[in-house]
Amino acid sequence: MPGDPALRSDSAPLADRAHALLRDVFxxxxxxPGQGEIVEAVARGENVLxxxxxxxxxxLCYQLPALIRPGxxxxxxxxxxxxxxxxxxLREAGVAAGALTxxxxxxxxxxxxxxxxxxxxxxxxLAPERLASGGAQRMLAEAGVSLIAVDEAHCVSQWGHDFRPDYLRIGALRRxxxxxxxxxxATADAETREEIVARLFDGAEPATFLRGFDRPNLHLAxxxxxxxxRQILAFAGARKGQPGIVYCGTRAKTETLAQxxxxxxxxxxxxxxxxxxxxRREVEExxxxxxxxxxxxxxAFGMGVDKPDIRWVAHADLPKSIEAYYQEIGRAGRDGGPAETLTLFGADDIRLRRSQIDEGTAPPERRAADxxxxxxxxxxxxxxxxxxxxxxxxxGEAHPGGCGGCDLCDRPPDTFDGTEAVRKALSAALRTGESFGAGxxxxxxxxxxxxxVRQRGHDGLPTFGVGRDLSKGQWQAVFRQMMGRDxxxxxxxxxGALWMTEAARPILRGEDTITLRRDTIDRAREQRPAVRTLVSEEDAPLLSALKAKRRALAEAARVPAYVIFNDRTLVEMAERRPATIDAMAGISGVGAKKLERYGDAFLEVIAGEAEAVHPTRRKLAGRPAGDVYDRLLSAQADLARGxxxxDKPLSCSASQLAKVAEMRPQDADGLxxxxxxxxxxxFGPAFLEILQAG
Known part of the structure; x- marks a missing residue:
């Protein structure tokens, strides 16, 4: 949208007015850096991102223009x-401001x-939820709105970590x-920026300002x-009396750690x-x-934190993504003073975050991006x-490094040339068709x-045993660093099968080398007792996918998830990986009715697609008669024209074949x-041969 001519025609007075308000009001x-030109673009009435x-x-970039623009x-x-x-x-500064909440x-x-x-x-x-009311839109139309400002615009992204459905109404409000x-x-990668432009600006490119992401006053560790x-208590103890935030992955942990x-x-x-x-309001206040x-x-204690003098932020658990991490540490040091951050991470965190992605409802390409x-x-x-x-x-921002404001600049890590280990790992992935996980x-x-390993003949691969110089825990650390390098x-x-990205090819071809951290690999030499899990690391991604399917079916039927299948049944599916309706019928907890209702849906998760099975044959699933039925059907196909x-085509109905398979007559009269x-x-001679063979 073009800017207002009255404000756009003379930019010098506009700049003067902006600076006067900056001084006198704020x-x-x-x-x-970067604020002034954004303020002027917004004040001129341009669409701005x-x-x-x-x-x-x-x-300030929308509060100050609000005082320049009429209405x-x-x-x-x-x-x-x-x-x-x-x-x-704003009211303290003498500005007439209000909120309807x-x-x-x-x-x-x-x-x-x-x-x-x-x-x-x-x-x-206004909160975005208020836009759902037709009365709110009528009120705004009558009030003479001259500018709409949207804070935390990334909430419009349907697959972002802070999605708010009512943000999708804002584009219609603008029109x-x-x-x-x-x-x-504060944070939007290229994909999210495209979504913001599409949903808020109908795809018309706004004036876009991408300011530096660097927060040099934040120390990263x-x-x-x-x-x-103990690590969190030590970090907080060294900063006693300073306001801080500790982010945890679960509600229960917030209570126990606060205590x-x-x-x-x-x-x-x-x-x-x-x-x-x-x-919650009491805690916020x-x-x-x-x-x-x-x-x-x-x-949940997130975007609303506007306290300028938070001196530290710690993560007791790994955040969901690098964007979430950047936003959460960004709540420290907003006053420009020095602030410190600490993020703890472990193998269980990574497994949890992977399963949250796999169990999500996003389409495959979005989960891959996550x-x-x-x-x-x-x-x-x-x-x-x-x-x-x-x-x-x-x-997408260059930095020379050596910032002096992170733990690695304070104390560089012990590293080594990890090219050989990485090539071995990549070779193992490729020789097994990129069809298996790290375990x-x-x-x-x-x-x-x-x-x-034996069932798939992988003990005969050239890569079998070539990594005996490292323990299982050390190899896990290598794979973790490989994922970290994408x-x-x-x-x-x-x-969860690992596939190789383009970034790996130069290393595999011997055109590039890679440096790994020795300290994290050596730390993994002594394995602590593993946390008990429902399934092995190898089967965990499939279990996550099965749980996601169960949740979707339960929500559609409006029943608790365990009514579909209990965890024990899903665990058995993940471990045994049934590929046919007969194999599925052999899973504990899969009765005839549930097989009929849900069998195909879960087979599709496990095998990619469910086999086409006649309803009559499905009733024989998991029983000896099912195998007999299949052999009778095959013999019939061979003799359909004699x-x-x-001869003229002839066949038996599915119910006739099922009766033969169940009753197993042993002579021509019975047949x-x-x-x-x-x-x-x-068909008699061929069928009797099958029936008499058992």
């Missing part, structure tokens, strides 16, 4: 706490409506109000898990989505106003050089003659009673 002498680092001053600016924001904080700060008191809501009606309100904050739209986010509670921190002398509170709304408070939270994003985070965790350089490279490939490399990825359509192939004289004459 109290700053100068814009941060701005990707700015967390803490880079996004809110009302609507701000769509995802969290109530964030809206309330921004409204409070479910947390408002009746008096607050009345005051906002009064300001809307008398035209004094300059900024109105209905015929107002310019400015969208802001990763550690493998080694008594993670441990309190017992260690810290002021600490848990926060997660299972808490009552009033309790206390964190915003108290000094030195630690919040131990799931990612595995790539997780690989990128593993690459950051296992990096051999400056972490900042590695992180910024992912976002089976490690058995081949270490010469472990499992039943699975040399191999799990295939969600083939239950022994010489010249004739079931089939009739004509069919008994054509």
């Amino acid at each position: 109290g700053y002498d100068a814009f941060r 701005a990707i700015m680092p967390t803490g880079g001053g996004k809110s 009302l600016t609507v701000v769509v924001s995802p969290l109530i706490a964030l809206m309330r904080d921004q409204v409070r700060a 479910s947390a408002n008191t009746a008096e607050e809501t009345d005051a906002v409506w009064d300001a809307l009606h008398d035209g004094s309100l300059r900024l109105l904050y 209905a109000l015929d107002a310019p739209l400015a969208a802001f986010t 990763f550690q493998p898990k080694d008594n993670p509670r 441990a921190l309190r017992e260690d002398g810290h002021a600490a509170l848990a926060y997660h989505g299972g808490m009552e709304p009033d309790r 206390r964190f915003a106003t108290e000094d030195g408070l630690i919040v131990v939270a799931t990612v 595995h790539g994003r997780l690989n990128a985070l593993l690459g950051l965790a296992e990096a051999v050089e400056c972490r900042r350089k590695h992180l910024l490279r992912y976002f 089976h490939l490690i058995d081949i490399l270490t010469g472990n003659e499992t039943d699975k 040399l191999v990825r799990p295939d969600p359509e083939r239950h 022994p010489e192939g010249t 004739a009673r079931l089939l009739g004289e004509r069919r008994a004459e054509r």
Whole structure:
């Protein structure tokens, strides 16, 4: 959309007005790098997409233009706490701002409506869910909206980690109000940016500003898990009295870790989505106003955190993706002061994140991309050089490295030339058709003659036993680093089978070398007792896929998942991998009715497609009569036109074949009673041979 002519015709006065408001209202002498040109583009009425680092001053880029442009600016924001904080700060600065949220008191809501009606309100904050109301759209149409600002615009991405369905209504709102739209986010890869443009701007390219992702005031550090509670307590203990956030993967862990921190002398509170709304608001308020408070939270404590002086962020568990990691650490040091981060990671974290991707409902190409994003985070965790350089490279930004602000620059890791080990691993994957996960490939490399290795003849491969110099744990560390370099990825359509990416080919061909970290490999030499799991690492991706299918069927039928099949049945499917309806019938917990209802669906998950089976034959599945039926059917096909192939076509019905298979007559008379004289004459000798053979 072209900008407003009245504002676009003279850019110098606009710049002067922007700087005057910056100084007089917001109290700053100068814009941060990149802010000024975004402010002017938004104030001119251009459609704008701005990707700015967390803490880079996004809110000012729509708050200040709202004071330059006539009329009302609507701000769509995802969290109530964030809206309330921004409204409070704007009012303190003398700006007429309000929010319509479910947390408002009746008096607050009345005051906002009064300001809307008398035209004094300059900024109105709304949650995206409010856009579902037709009354809200009518109200905005009557209020004279001149600008729509969208905070956390990546929430429009249907496959992103923060998707909010009501964000999909914003494009229609823009068209209905015929107002310019400015969208802001702190993290959006190229794919998400395309989705934002398509959904918010109808595919018309907005003025796009991609600002640097570097946050030089954040110190980056990763550690493998080694008594993670002790590690978190030590990290927090060294920063006692400083406000911080600890992110956990489960609600239960937030409670237990918050308790441990309190017992260690810290002021600490848990926060997660299972808490009552009033309790969550209390924690948000206390964190915003108290000094030195630690919040131990799931990612539910997310985008609404606007506290500028958070001095540290720790992850007790590996985040979901590199984008989630960047957003979550970005909540520290928004005031520009030094802040520290620590992320713990372990093999169980990685398995959990892989299974969450595999059990998701995203299409295969999106799940493959999500595995790539997780690989990128593993690459950051296992990096051999400056972490900042590695992180910024992912976002397409160059950095010379040697930042002095990460643990690897503080103390470079012990590395070695891992080219030979990686080539062995890649060779094992290729020689087995890229059809197996790391567990089976490690058995081949270490010469472990499992039943699975022998059954597939993999003990005869040239790569069998060539990696005996490393233990199973050390090979797991090698594969983890290979995934971190995105040399191999799990295939969600083939239950975690590793396939080789283009990045691996130069190494395999001897055109490139690769450096690995020796410290993480040596640490794996002594294997701790493995955590008990339902299935082996090799079968875990298939179990995840079976659970995803079960959940989809349960949701469609509106029944608990165990009503479809219990976990024990799915575990047996994952381990035995039935490929036919007969094999499926042999799985414990698969009765005739469930076989009929769900057999094909689960066979498709296991084998890629279900065999076409006549309903009559399906009733014989798993019984000896089923095998007899198949042999009778094959003999009938050979004799359909007689022994010489010249007779008139003749066949038995499926029910006739089933009766023969079940009753097993042993002479021509018995067969004739079931089939009739004509069919008994054509097929009798061949059928009796099958029946008498058992």
